[in-house]
Amino acid sequence: xxxxxxxxxxxxxxxxxxxxxxxxxxxxxxxxxxxxxxxxxxxxxxxxxxxxxxxxxxxxxxxxxxxxxxxxxxxxxxxxxxxxxxxxxxxxxxxxxxxxxxxxxxxxxxxxxxxxxx
Amino acid sequence: xxxxxxxxxxxxxxxxxxxxxxxxxxxxxxxxxxxxxxxxxxxxxxxxxxxxxxxxxxxxxxxxxxxxxxxxxxxxxxxxxxxxxxxxxxxxxxxxxxxxxxxxxxxxxxxxxxx
Numbered sequence: 001x002x003x004x005x006x007x008x009x010x011x012x013x014x015x016x017x018x019x020x021x022x023x024x025x026x027x028x029x030x031x032x033x034x035x036x037x038x039x040x041x042x043x044x045x046x047x048x049x050x051x052x053x054x055x056x057x058x059x060x061x062x063x064x065x066x067x068x069x070x071x072x073x074x075x076x077x078x079x080x081x082x083x084x085x086x087x088x089x090x091x092x093x094x095x096x097x098x099x100x101x102x103x104x105x106x107x108x109x110x111x112x113x114x115x116x117x118x
Numbered sequence: 119x120x121x122x123x124x125x126x127x128x129x130x131x132x133x134x135x136x137x138x139x140x141x142x143x144x145x146x147x148x149x150x151x152x153x154x155x156x157x158x159x160x161x162x163x164x165x166x167x168x169x170x171x172x173x174x175x176x177x178x179x180x181x182x183x184x185x186x187x188x189x190x191x192x193x194x195x196x197x198x199x200x201x202x203x204x205x206x207x208x209x210x211x212x213x214x215x216x217x218x219x220x221x222x223x224x225x226x227x228x229x230x231x232x233x
Contacts, residue, residue, distance in 0.1 A: 031218070042226055043122070046222070091161075102174035102217075104151060104163075104166030104173055105163040105166065105176070105177065108161050
């Protein structure tokens with residue numbers, strides 16, 4: 001069974017700092033990995049999607065890396081701003097198999113609550 | 119519509135009652151997903167529809183939970199004989215084709231409280 005763990009559970013930083021959020025997963029047979037942002041009382045917004053054959057993806061101040069063999073991904077946020085405050089979730093999509101895993105299922109970590117204070 | 123719409127946004131029900139949660143996906147999206155998120159946890163997969171059929175219902179916790187999508191657009195998640203442990207935010211998402219290489223867009227969720 002795939003398990004996804006995110007460290008730290010919560011992080012508080014002053015504005016302007018660069019920071020790293022960590023995600024680890026137990027089953028390396030993944031199709032892709034995705035980072036989401038969730039604001040209080042809201043749904044999820046996709047930030048970055050990394051295919052299993054890729055090492056990293058970048059979007060603006062965000063950079064996500066993937067090391068499939070070690071079961072790890074990191075989300076790097078440069079020059080953090082108060083507007084970045086949210087919960088960040090990592091999710092993996094396993095390669096579908098006859099045992100019942102379908103491509104439709106994302107397995108999420110529990111999230112990292114980020115607070116960026118002015 | 120402009121985004122995935124879920125109704126109601128909040129639902130309080132008594133233990134033992136039946137509830138229905140509705141999801142209106144983005145127009146034209148053929149794939150639809152239901153997840154459940156408990157407080158302080160990440161979302162847990164419940165069921166995935168491709169068109170009208172459930173392609174994967176392996177996440178439904180027990181036979182009190184059932185979901186339909188009769189015309190391949192709107193979906194309803196149905197919970198019978200609700201229990202306090204069913205309290206959570208129920209999230210719906212849709213994607214244009216299938217789950218591969220097409221982004222899933224999430225709704226804001228329905229917060230279900232069973233008292």
